[in-house]
Amino acid sequence: MQHKNLLKVLALFILAVLLLTGCDGGSDAVNETSDTLADASNVGESGEAAENGEEDEVVKEPPSGELVIWVQQANQDVWEQTVLTGFQDMYPDVELEFVNYAPEEVANQVALAIQGGTGGPDLGVTQYRDLQALIALEGVMDISGLMDPYIDEFDPDILAYCETDGAYYCTPWDIGPTVTYYRRDIFEAAGLSSDPDDVSGMLATWDSYLETCITIKEATGLNCFPQNKANNYGLMIIDMMWQQGIGFFDEDGAVTIDSPEVVAILEKIGEFWAADVTTDNIDWGDAWYLDLSANIDNADTPPVATIVYPSWLGGFLKSWIAPDQAGNYGIALMPAWEEGGTRAVMAGGSAFFIPKDSSNPDAAWAFIEYMALHTENQVDQYEYSDYFPTLLSTYDSPLFSEPDPYFGDQVTRPIFAEVAENVPYALMYDSQYYNVVSGALSTAVQKYAIGDMTAEEALQEAADAVRLETGAP
Amino acid sequence: MASSNLDTSSMKVKNRSVWKRIKKARWGYAFISPFYIMFSIFSLYPMVLSVYLSFTRWQGVGPMEFAGLVNYQLIPKDVVFWQSMVNGVILFFIYVPIMLFLALVLAVILNSGRVKGFRIFRTMIFLPFVTNMTAAGFTFRLMLDESNGLFNNILNLFGLPGAPWLEDIWWARISLCLLIIWAWLGYNMVIMLAGLQTIPNDLTEAALIDGASPIQAFFRITIPLMKPVILFTMITSTIGSFALFAEVTTLTQGGPANATITPLVRIYGTAFSGSFQYGLASAEAYTFFICIFILTILQFRLNREQG
Numbered sequence: 089m090q091h092k093n094l095l096k097v098l099a100l101f102i103l104a105v106l107l108l109t110g111c112d113g114g115s116d117a118v119n120e121t122s123d124t125l126a127d128a129s130n131v132g133e134s135g136e137a138a139e140n141g142e143e144d145e146v147v148k149e150p151p152s153g154e155l156v157i158w159v160q161q162a163n164q165d166v167w168e169q170t171v172l173t174g175f176q177d178m179y180p181d182v183e184l185e186f187v188n189y190a191p192e193e194v195a196n197q198v199a200l201a202i203q204g205g206t207g208g209p210d211l212g213v214t215q216y217r218d219l220q221a222l223i224a225l226e227g228v229m230d231i232s233g234l235m236d237p238y239i240d241e242f243d244p245d246i247l248a249y250c251e252t253d254g255a256y257y258c259t260p261w262d263i264g265p266t267v268t269y270y271r272r273d274i275f276e277a278a279g280l281s282s283d284p285d286d287v288s289g290m291l292a293t294w295d296s297y298l299e300t301c302i303t304i305k306e307a308t309g310l311n312c313f314p315q316n317k318a319n320n321y322g323l324m325i326i327d328m329m330w331q332q333g334i335g336f337f338d339e340d341g342a343v344t345i346d347s348p349e350v351v352a353i354l355e356k357i358g359e360f361w362a363a364d365v366t367t368d369n370i371d372w373g374d375a376w377y378l379d380l381s382a383n384i385d386n387a388d389t390p391p392v393a394t395i396v397y398p399s400w401l402g403g404f405l406k407s408w409i410a411p412d413q414a415g416n417y418g419i420a421l422m423p424a425w426e427e428g429g430t431r432a433v434m435a436g437g438s439a440f441f442i443p444k445d446s447s448n449p450d451a452a453w454a455f456i457e458y459m460a461l462h463t464e465n466q467v468d469q470y471e472y473s474d475y476f477p478t479l480l481s482t483y484d485s486p487l488f489s490e491p492d493p494y495f496g497d498q499v500t501r502p503i504f505a506e507v508a509e510n511v512p513y514a515l516m517y518d519s520q521y522y523n524v525v526s527g528a529l530s531t532a533v534q535k536y537a538i539g540d541m542t543a544e545e546a547l548q549e550a551a552d553a554v555r556l557e558t559g560a561p
Numbered sequence: 562m563a564s565s566n567l568d569t570s571s572m573k574v575k576n577r578s579v580w581k582r583i584k585k586a587r588w589g590y591a592f593i594s595p596f597y598i599m600f601s602i603f604s605l606y607p608m609v610l611s612v613y614l615s616f617t618r619w620q621g622v623g624p625m626e627f628a629g630l631v632n633y634q635l636i637p638k639d640v641v642f643w644q645s646m647v648n649g650v651i652l653f654f655i656y657v658p659i660m661l662f663l664a665l666v667l668a669v670i671l672n673s674g675r676v677k678g679f680r681i682f683r684t685m686i687f688l689p690f691v692t693n694m695t696a697a698g699f700t701f702r703l704m705l706d707e708s709n710g711l712f713n714n715i716l717n718l719f720g721l722p723g724a725p726w727l728e729d730i731w732w733a734r735i736s737l738c739l740l741i742i743w744a745w746l747g748y749n750m751v752i753m754l755a756g757l758q759t760i761p762n763d764l765t766e767a768a769l770i771d772g773a774s775p776i777q778a779f780f781r782i783t784i785p786l787m788k789p790v791i792l793f794t795m796i797t798s799t800i801g802s803f804a805l806f807a808e809v810t811t812l813t814q815g816g817p818a819n820a821t822i823t824p825l826v827r828i829y830g831t832a833f834s835g836s837f838q839y840g841l842a843s844a845e846a847y848t849f850f851i852c853i854f855i856l857t858i859l860q861f862r863l864n865r866e867q868g
Binding site for chain 1: 835
C-alpha cells in the first residue's frame with residue numbers, strides 16, 4: 089500500500105515536470121487557435137468575403153467581449169482625453185482593459201508572451217523600432233486583408249515599417265517628424281533674428297548650425313543643445329544617418345555603421361563637443377528638463393537655445409516640461425548634412441498590432457479603425473497630444489492652418505507635414521535588429537565622446553558586435 | 562554465463578536494498594520533494610536545456626537549428642562579453658576587499674559584547690540586504706545625479722566640487738560598488754558573526770592576558786581562525802561580482818560605454834533585448850560558468866596551500 093503511495097508521488101512529480109516543461113505541445117494548440125482567429129479576421133474583411141453572404145453576416149455583427157490592450161500610459165492618456173468615449177459609445181459591448189508598460193517594455197513583454205506561448209494582449213501598441221523583431225518571432229497577426237482598403241492612406245515609407253515579405257502586420261498610428269525647436273528669446277539676446285524662416289536659413293546645414301551655436305555661446309554664454317557624452321543615447325547620429333538615407337544595413341544586408349560616411353557623421357558630432365556648445369545632460373533627466381524649461385536669466389541652470397527632436401516633444405514641452413515658456417519657442421527645419429540636402433527625418437512613433445494569440449481580433453481591429461484609420465479621430469488626438477498623425481488625409485484638416493499659441497502663434501503643423509512627407513527611406517525601423525544596432529551605436533558614441541577611442545575604432549567595434557549578434561556580413 | 566547470472570542477481574539484491582532504504586525514509590523524501598520538484602523544473606531543466614541551446618541557433622520560436630560549435634566559435638570575438646568579464650574582475654577588486662574587511666570589523670565589534678543594543682545595530686546593518694534592489698537602485702540613481710543629486714549637494718555644501726558619479730567610467734564603477742557594499746555588507750557581516758561565535762573567547766582572552774594588543778589579536782588570532790568563513794564569503798562575492806544584475810540594470814544600465822556591464826547583464830541582453838539569440842546567450846552563459854568554476858577551484862587551492 090505504502091509502496092503504491094510512493095509510486096503515486098513519483099508519478100505526480102513526473103506529470104508536473106512534463107506539464108510545466110512540455111511547452112511545445114501547448115504552444116501548438118494556442119497557435120492553432122490563433123490561426124483560426126486570424127483566418128476569420130482576414131476573411132471577414134477581405135473582398136472575397138463580401139461575396140459570401142454567411143461570412144458577411146458574421147462581419148456585420150458588432151464586436152463584443154473583453155479587449156486587453158498593452159500600451160504605454162502616455163498613449164492611453166491621449167485616447168482617454170480625446171476619442172475613447174466615442175469608441176465606447178459605438179461599441180458598448182466591448183469591455184476595454186488597459187495594461188500599462190514602459191515604452192520599450194510593451195514589445196519585450198509581448199515577445200516573451202509569444203516565445204512562451206502564453207498569449208499576451210488582444211491588441212498592442214508599440215514603437216516601430218520594436219515591431220520587426222516581433223514580426224520575426226511569427227507572433228503577430230497578418231492583417232493584410234484588413235489593411236487593403238487603407239494602403240493609399242499612408243506614406244509608403246511609413247507603411248514599410250509594418251510590412252514584411254509583402255504582408256502587413258501593423259497599422260501606423262503616429263510618427264515623429266523631426267524639427268529644430270528653438271528659443272526665440274535666446275536668439276534675440278544673441279542679436280539674431282528669431283523669425284522661423286530666418287532661423288531655418290541659419291540652421292541650413294550642420295556646419296551653419298555649429299556656427300550659429302558658437303555665435304549664441306559668445307553672445308549670451310548659453311549652450312546650444314544638450315548632448316550627453318558618457319551615456320549618449322545615439323539619437324543624433326541616427327538622425328544624421330537617416331537624413332542621408334544611410335540605414336543600419338545596406339541593400340545586401342551588410343552592416344553599414346563602420347562605413348566612412350558614418351565615421352564622418354560621428355566626427356561631425358565631435359565638432360559640437362569640441363566647440364563646447366552643448367550641455368552634458370542626459371535626455372529625459374531632471375537637468376535636461378531644466379535645459380529646456382529654464383528662463384533665459386536663470387544663472388544656476390541656464391537654458392539651451394535649441395534642440396533637434398521629433399514632433400511629440402512639442403506636446404511634452406507644452407504640457408509638463410516647459411509650459412511657462414509659452415510663446416518663447418519657435419520651430420525651424422532641422423539642419424541638412426550638406427547645402428540643399430534633406431532636412432527631414434523621423435524618430436519614434438508607434439503602431440497598432442494584433443498578436444496571433446489575440447482572443448478578440450474583431451474588437452482589436454474595431455479599435456484600430458477608430459483610433460488610427462479615422463481622419464477626424466486622428467486629428468483630435470493630434471490636436472491634444474502633438475503625436476503626429478499618419479493618415480495623409482489628416483494633413484488637409486483646418487487644424488493644419490491654425491497658429492499654435494505655444495509657438496508664438498507660428499503655423500507649425502504644415503512644417504511637420506512637410507517633414508513627414510520628405511523623410512527619406514533608410515533601412516532602420518524595418519530591421520528586426522534595430523535595437524541591437526542602436527545599442528551598439530550608442531556605446532560607440534559614448535566611447536568616442538569620452539575619448540576612449542577614435543570615431544573609426546568605436547564604430548568598427550560596434551559594427552563587429554552587430555555582425556556577431558546578427559550574423560550579418 | 563554463471564558469473565553473469567550472479568551479477569544480475571547481485572544487482573537485483575542491491576536495487577532491492579536501495580529501494581528498501583528509500584521506502585523506509587519515504588516520508589522524509591515526500592517532505593523534501595517540493596524543493597526537488599521546483600529545482601527540477603526551474604533550475605535543472607533550464608540548465609540542461611541551455612547546454613543543448615548553446616549548440617543551436619534559436620530565437621525562442623520554431624524548431625531549434627543545430628549549429629554545432631558555431632556559438633562557441635563566436636565567443637572569442639564577443640568583445641562586449643569579454644568586456645563584461647573584465648568589468649566583473651574590476652568590480653571584484655574595488656568592492657570585495659572593502660566590503661569583507663568592513664563586514665569582519667563590524668562583526669568583531671558586535672561580537673565583542675561591549676556594544677549596547679547589539680541586536681538593533683545588527684538588524685540595521687542587515688536591513689539593506691532585504692530591501693528591494695530595484696527601489697534601492699533607483700534611489701541611488703537619484704542621489705547620485707550629477708546636477709541635482711543628494712551626494713553632490715552635500716559635497717557642494719562643504720565647498721567641494723560634485724563628482725560625475727554616473728557620467729564617468731571609473732566614477733560609475735565606484736557608484737555601483739557603493740550600492741553593492743550598502744546592499745551586501747549586512748549579509749556578509751551576519752555570516753562573519755556566525756563564524757566568530759564558533760571561535761572560543763578563551764583564545765583571544767589568553768592572547769590579551771599575554772600582552773597582545775586587540776589589533777594583534779584580531780590579525781593573529783581572529784582572522785586565521787575565520788579563514789574558512791572568509792573564504793566562503795570571498796567565493797560568494799566573486800561569483801556575485803560577475804553575476805550582478807539588478808544593481809547594474811537599475812543604477813547604470815551597463816554604461817557609460819559598457820564600463821559597468823556584467824556578464825549576466827550581457828547574457829540577458831543577448832537573449833532578450835532584441836536579437837533573441839538564445840544559442841549565443843547559452844554559449845556565453847556556459848563560458849561564464851566555466852570561468853567562474855575555474856576561479857572558484859583556484860580560490861580553494863590557494864586557500865589550501867596557504868593553510
